[in-house]
Amino acid sequence: MGGQLWMIHKEIPDYPGLVCADGAEMVERMEAHLAMLSGIERIVGEVTEIDGEEGWVKIRGGQGEEVLGAEAVVLATGMVRRRLWEPDLRAWEGRGVEYTASGAREAFVGQRVCIVGGGDGAFENALWLADTCDCPEVTVSSRGEAFRARRDFVEQAKAHPKIRLWAGSVLEGVEGSDRIEAVFLRIHGEIQRLEVGALLIKIGFAPQSQRVVGQCRLDPQGYVVVDATQRTSSPRLWAVGDVCTPIDPSLSVCVGQGCLAAREIQRFLRPV
Numbered sequence: 001m002g003g004q005l006w007m008i009h010k011e012i013p014d015y016p017g018l019v020c021a022d023g024a025e026m027v028e029r030m031e032a033h034l035a036m037l038s039g040i041e042r043i044v045g046e047v048t049e050i051d052g053e054e055g056w057v058k059i060r061g062g063q064g065e066e067v068l069g070a071e072a073v074v075l076a077t078g079m080v081r082r083r084l085w086e087p088d089l090r091a092w093e094g095r096g097v098e099y100t101a102s103g104a105r106e107a108f109v110g111q112r113v114c115i116v117g118g119g120d121g122a123f124e125n126a127l128w129l130a131d132t133c134d135c136p137e138v139t140v141s142s143r144g145e146a147f148r149a150r151r152d153f154v155e156q157a158k159a160h161p162k163i164r165l166w167a168g169s170v171l172e173g174v175e176g177s178d179r180i181e182a183v184f185l186r187i188h189g190e191i192q193r194l195e196v197g198a199l200l201i202k203i204g205f206a207p208q209s210q211r212v213v214g215q216c217r218l219d220p221q222g223y224v225v226v227d228a229t230q231r232t233s234s235p236r237l238w239a240v241g242d243v244c245t246p247i248d249p250s251l252s253v254c255v256g257q258g259c260l261a262a263r264e265i266q267r268f269l270r271p272v
């Protein structure tokens with residue numbers, strides 16, 4: 001775990017036996033636990049290649065590129081936020097276009113906001129922005145005609161005086177100079193211009209399985225397929241955490257899967 005933990009800026013209430021103020025505190029606690037264990041070597045770098053059949057990984061780090069032999073490899077690369085490529089918003093990032101609200105609160109305070117997305121993330125953020133960031137209006141634009149978010153979030157948003165829900169609408173473009181000033185949404189064939197000071201993209205997450213494409217089975221969404229012991233279809237490759245958990249990923253699920261994989265690998269390496 002690591003990538004997504006750094007994105008958690010709120011209390012983590014659902015990890016059994018350990019309530020942390022945020023992800024940074026949980027990282028600190030887990031690192032302290034790791035430091036108590038022996039036999040662990042830490043290498044900082046990017047894994048560029050994995051061979052789950054022969055058993056090795058290639059790592060690019062401060063010392064250049066090195067290849068580590070491994071009798072077993074555990075993939076725990078998590079997920080990344082999906083970005084919007086159509087329209088391409090890269091040039092607007094940091095100029096009113098954000099992928100996280102709690103991590104960039106100042107970009108939203110007092111602004112009219114458009115949120116693209118129809119899931120829990122979009123609705124949770126719409127409620128948070130309307131209630132705590134002094135936003136005069138928050139419009140949630142979702143491509144689908146029905147919202148995918150939890151029913152209680154949708155009900156609360158529908159009843160909220162500052163929130164507008166635009167189902168069946170598609171973001172076609174943005175306008176502005178230094179910062180974003182308006183968005184264009186196509187709704188049932190008609191283009192509408194909406195003045196906004198910030199745009200939040202909440203279109204979900206994608207598993208980071210690109211390093212094992214062609215090595216093991218992936219499901220149609222790109223999640224690594226594992227058996228009941230977290231083993232993939234590649235003989236020396238296990239996977240744990242969000243990269244192999246399409247339904248309800250969470251910290252406690254990741255940790256449980258990690259423990260299971262470790263026990264199985266122990267049996268694999270030293271069969272009785």
Ligand SMILES: Cc1cc2nc3c(=O)[nH]c(=O)nc-3n(C[C@H](O)[C@H](O)[C@H](O)COP(=O)(O)OP(=O)(O)OC[C@H]3O[C@@H](n4cnc5c(N)ncnc54)[C@H](O)[C@@H]3O)c2cc1C
Nearest residue numbers: 001002003004005012046047077078079241242249250251
């Ligand atoms: C905003 C938010 C709030 C959340 N709140 C909660 C909560 O309250 N309770 C809860 O239980 N869960 C929560 N979650 C979910 C939880 O954070 C994840 O389920 C968990 O962190 C996933 O752990 P992971 O190890 O699978 O992946 P990650 O935590 O994403 O870690 C993956 C790591 O792999 C690294 N990596 C990826 N590719 C490579 C590569 N090629 N080379 C080297 N390193 C690589 C990444 O840099 C990262 O450090 C939340 C998630 C988010 C985004």
